[in-house]
Amino acid sequence: MCGFVGMIGRNNASTSLSIALAALQHRGQDATGIATLDRGRVHLHKDLGMVASVFTPEVLTRLGGSSGIGHVRYPTVGGGLREDAQPFHTRRPGVVMAHNGNVTNLSEVEAWLRKRSLRVQSSCDVEPILLVFAESLVTANGNDFGTNEIRDAVREVFAVVKGAYTCAALLEVEGKETLVAFRDPRGIRPGCYGKGEDGAWLVASESVALDALGAKRVGDLPPGGLLLLRAGEEPVLVEVEPLPARNCIFERIYFARPDSQMEEGRVYDIRWRLGERLGREWRTSGKVADVVIPVPDTSRPAAQAMAETLGLPFREGFIKNRYSGRTFIMPDAETRAAALRLKLNVIPEMFEGKRVILVDDSVVRGTTVRRLADLVRQVNPAEVHLAVYSPPVRNPCFYGIDMPSRNELVATRLPEEAWAQAFGVDSVTFLSLEGLRETAGRPTCMACFDGIYPVAVSQAEEALIVADRRGPDRV
Numbered sequence: 001m002c003g004f005v006g007m008i009g010r011n012n013a014s015t016s017l018s019i020a021l022a023a024l025q026h027r028g029q030d031a032t033g034i035a036t037l038d039r040g041r042v043h044l045h046k047d048l049g050m051v052a053s054v055f056t057p058e059v060l061t062r063l064g065g066s067s068g069i070g071h072v073r074y075p076t077v078g079g080g081l082r083e084d085a086q087p088f089h090t091r092r093p094g095v096v097m098a099h100n101g102n103v104t105n106l107s108e109v110e111a112w113l114r115k116r117s118l119r120v121q122s123s124c125d126v127e128p129i130l131l132v133f134a135e136s137l138v139t140a141n142g143n144d145f146g147t148n149e150i151r152d153a154v155r156e157v158f159a160v161v162k163g164a165y166t167c168a169a170l171l172e173v174e175g176k177e178t179l180v181a182f183r184d185p186r187g188i189r190p191g192c193y194g195k196g197e198d199g200a201w202l203v204a205s206e207s208v209a210l211d212a213l214g215a216k217r218v219g220d221l222p223p224g225g226l227l228l229l230r231a232g233e234e235p236v237l238v239e240v241e242p243l244p245a246r247n248c249i250f251e252r253i254y255f256a257r258p259d260s261q262m263e264e265g266r267v268y269d270i271r272w273r274l275g276e277r278l279g280r281e282w283r284t285s286g287k288v289a290d291v292v293i294p295v296p297d298t299s300r301p302a303a304q305a306m307a308e309t310l311g312l313p314f315r316e317g318f319i320k321n322r323y324s325g326r327t328f329i330m331p332d333a334e335t336r337a338a339a340l341r342l343k344l345n346v347i348p349e350m351f352e353g354k355r356v357i358l359v360d361d362s363v364v365r366g367t368t369v370r371r372l373a374d375l376v377r378q379v380n381p382a383e384v385h386l387a388v389y390s391p392p393v394r395n396p397c398f399y400g401i402d403m404p405s406r407n408e409l410v411a412t413r414l415p416e417e418a419w420a421q422a423f424g425v426d427s428v429t430f431l432s433l434e435g436l437r438e439t440a441g442r443p444t445c446m447a448c449f450d451g452i453y454p455v456a457v458s459q460a461e462e463a464l465i466v467a468d469r470r471g472p473d474r475v
Ligand code: SF4
Pocket: 188, 247, 248, 249, 250, 251, 396, 397, 398, 399, 400, 401, 445, 446, 447, 448, 449
């Protein structure tokens, strides 16, 4: 999982980019990078670590120019090495690029590149996308290309590279610095654009990056669409290969910030409505409870909505240590267990003697919910009921959200009757698939829940992607 931001038309763009990247830090904490274009020269700095530690004032001063691209990385493939940090740069014809997503046919793309004497050197998916894009531009018209050649290069990327990706690139087009963004034909991964008060143009994975700079969001990048932005000019939006949208529903359930505007709705709002729906479904089960408590922070809107729907008090039972980091992206089980204890502390009075509904966003391996239930049991609740505002995760994601392989998912490993015992709770209620579909309101990608993949992934590619993963758990 990653986040990107691109900017054009503001002096000292790198400082603004670092602020926008800090707003996207939840999308990746392993590595970060910024590349700027400064009178035809590319300045690039990238390193392992978080935005505040990598981009010191001294580093930002060296990244001159009024346009640039920034990136925060959490690797879903590859080993998370420094050389895999983004943005990537190619000298011919001079393009920097960053992305969020996953390529699902890497071996085919590499074969396409090999035929043209090109080799991928990193484990980062943006490199093959960049190479296909750059090769198409060079083949089309050497160094003399315009909007039509950019469109054709993006069309070539869509033809050669399968998967889910939103990309931002910076290059000179018709002699002018141009910020280019494109989104895969199904629009699986998010991307939006907007304008600052000073006229600077921005693209980003989430609108909170625009908010951080006081910029106004104009809209989302359309699926299969290409956007060209230049200082002092109106945006050029080109439909390259649009297909019916299948935006990732898991972004809105868990990953994106609640204050982001995504696919024409506020993430907070959909989490609220999922909580209302979960409340209605829970009521039909005939179970009773005294209090609703969220697993912080993602679940809070859904838990509040569920409590209102059921007419129950909503209480905070866990206090989160803000400085402990996000355990979703901890690399191994031992670190995650320690991180959870550091991260969440229990307020015993909220649980003692009560029938509690614990609301969580999703369950993947089930290990985290088990640890949470064990924490709660230590303060003597009467009953603990787990309510999850998404359906059971039964399938891996190949489109850029890190999830374990099929046989590590608790919903496929254990029969439904065994879940409550495995989680250490009295009952488990997942939102129904129908409830998720109806709340989403229009077709989305929900392959991790229903197994319907909007972009086909062959068994051979699935095996390659799974083998390449580091395999961290989420909590
Ligand atoms: S499979 Fe799940 S996590 Fe992956 S893109 Fe689809 S909805 Fe999102």
